[in-house]
Amino acid sequence: MRKKHTFRSIVIAAAILVFAGALILYRAGFFGGERSAEPPQVAAVPGPSRPGGMGSSPTVVRAMRVQSSILRDEISVNGSTTAPEEVIISSEVAGKITRILFAEGAFVKKGTLLVQLDDDELQAQHKRLLVRKDLTQRIAERLKNLYEREGVSLQEYEIARAEADQVLAEIALLEVQISKRSVRAPFDGVLGLRQVSEGAYLSPGAPVVRLVSANPIHISFSVPERYSSVVQKGTTVRFRMDGSDRLYNATVIARDPQIDPATRTLRVKASTPNNDGRILPGAFAAVLVGLKEYDRTIMIPTEAVIPEEGIQKVFVYRNGTAQMTPVETGIRKDANIQVLRGLAEGDTVITSGVMLIRQGAPVFIERISG
Numbered sequence: 001m002r003k004k005h006t007f008r009s010i011v012i013a014a015a016i017l018v019f020a021g022a023l024i025l026y027r028a029g030f031f032g033g034e035r036s037a038e039p040p041q042v043a044a045v046p047g048p049s050r051p052g053g054m055g056s057s058p059t060v061v062r063a064m065r066v067q068s069s070i071l072r073d074e075i076s077v078n079g080s081t082t083a084p085e086e087v088i089i090s091s092e093v094a095g096k097i098t099r100i101l102f103a104e105g106a107f108v109k110k111g112t113l114l115v116q117l118d119d120d121e122l123q124a125q126h127k128r129l130l131v132r133k134d135l136t137q138r139i140a141e142r143l144k145n146l147y148e149r150e151g152v153s154l155q156e157y158e159i160a161r162a163e164a165d166q167v168l169a170e171i172a173l174l175e176v177q178i179s180k181r182s183v184r185a186p187f188d189g190v191l192g193l194r195q196v197s198e199g200a201y202l203s204p205g206a207p208v209v210r211l212v213s214a215n216p217i218h219i220s221f222s223v224p225e226r227y228s229s230v231v232q233k234g235t236t237v238r239f240r241m242d243g244s245d246r247l248y249n250a251t252v253i254a255r256d257p258q259i260d261p262a263t264r265t266l267r268v269k270a271s272t273p274n275n276d277g278r279i280l281p282g283a284f285a286a287v288l289v290g291l292k293e294y295d296r297t298i299m300i301p302t303e304a305v306i307p308e309e310g311i312q313k314v315f316v317y318r319n320g321t322a323q324m325t326p327v328e329t330g331i332r333k334d335a336n337i338q339v340l341r342g343l344a345e346g347d348t349v350i351t352s353g354v355m356l357i358r359q360g361a362p363v364f365i366e367r368i369s370g
Contacts, residue, residue, distance in 0.1 A: 003186045027182075052186065061352050061364070062366055063317055063348050063349060063350050064348070064370075066344065066345055070294065072292050073293070075291065076288055078285075079220055079239065081217050086213070087211050088343055089114060091202050092180050093177070094116065096294055097118075097198050098116050098117065100115055102194070109185065110187050115181070122178045122181065125174055129167055130174050133167045133168045136160070136167050144157055189211045189213035191209050194209045196208050196209075214279070218270065219250050219269070220240055220268070220269050222265035225265060232255075235290075239285045240269075241283055252270045253266045255267065256266075275287065284327065298338070298343050298345070299333065300349050305337060306354055315347055322350055348368065350370075352368055
């Protein structure tokens with residue numbers, strides 16, 4: 001009895017499984033019935049784009065539109081600014097300072113009185129000589145009239161005339177001595193800081209104040225021997241001051257007649273106007289000496305050039321793709337390089353991501369310059 005009961009249970013369970021399976025197939029439409037639900041939709045997830053792969057997503061890049069410009073082939077050398085005229089004001093004679101007539105940092109004209117030394121004694125001597133001058137002149141005139149009427153001898157007249165001339169010479173000498181008690185500016189310029197005070201005794205040659213003429217300003221620099229023929233009198237050079245991006249033009253006014261055998265360089269001096277006094281003497285200057293100028297040339301970023309098997313190439317954007325183009329390069333300037341052949345104005349050169357793309361790869365330009 002137990003065996004029959006077990007067999008019946010197995011048959012019933014199998015029948016239930018067959019019925020359940022048939023029901024599922026029916027609902028799925030395998031027996032002409034309608035499907036109870038739509039099959040799930042699976043979204044296609046793109047894999048990582050392969051460089052240049054067909055059907056890959058575009059590579060995001062940056063580009064520039066090619067334009068021609070002026071290119072200056074230059075060398076950069078170190079130089080310094082110098083004043084055309086510079087002097088330490090001092091006195092030729094000794095004396096006590098009675099007046100200081102200048103302000104520190106002021107601009108003065110040639111002949112401006114700067115310092116006055118004590119000249120009271122000399123002025124007194126000058127007045128005495130002026131009295132003697134009048135007396136000797138009158139005596140000489142009277143003797144001249146008498147000599148013409150033969151009232152005195154020629155010798156008496158000549159003695160009187162010589163005495164009058166001697167007084168004139170003494171006056172001239174005294175006036176020179178008086179003038180040296182007045183210290184004046186020898187040329188137009190700007191004064192520095194004074195080094196004396198009123199009442200001080202000034203010795204000959206002792207410094208009073210520095211006077212500098214800085215308009216125009218001079219720039220002194222040296223160029224290597226192989227460029228000595230390029231820099232001639234009248235050549236225009238450019239320079240910038242340390243800490244400034246402003247470029248100034250200067251004209252070469254002189255150069256040494258020989259090469260320095262120790263450094264194999266040629267010393268050169270250039271000049272430029274300095275009306276506002278912005279350029280100070282003694283400052284560092286980065287001098288750009290032009291070797292050659294190209295009127296219309298194409299410059300592109302150096303990073304856009306790909307060296308491949310001895311050939312320089314760039315990627316040009318055309319119809320949504322990157323097209324590799326061989327180019328001939330020339331002068332390198334900072335972050336840019338000259339393109340002699342291979343590009344034309346209006347071309348769009350890819351400047352970033354060039355190592356991630358291949359010939360014909362789809363690209364998307366994120367930003368374009370030029």
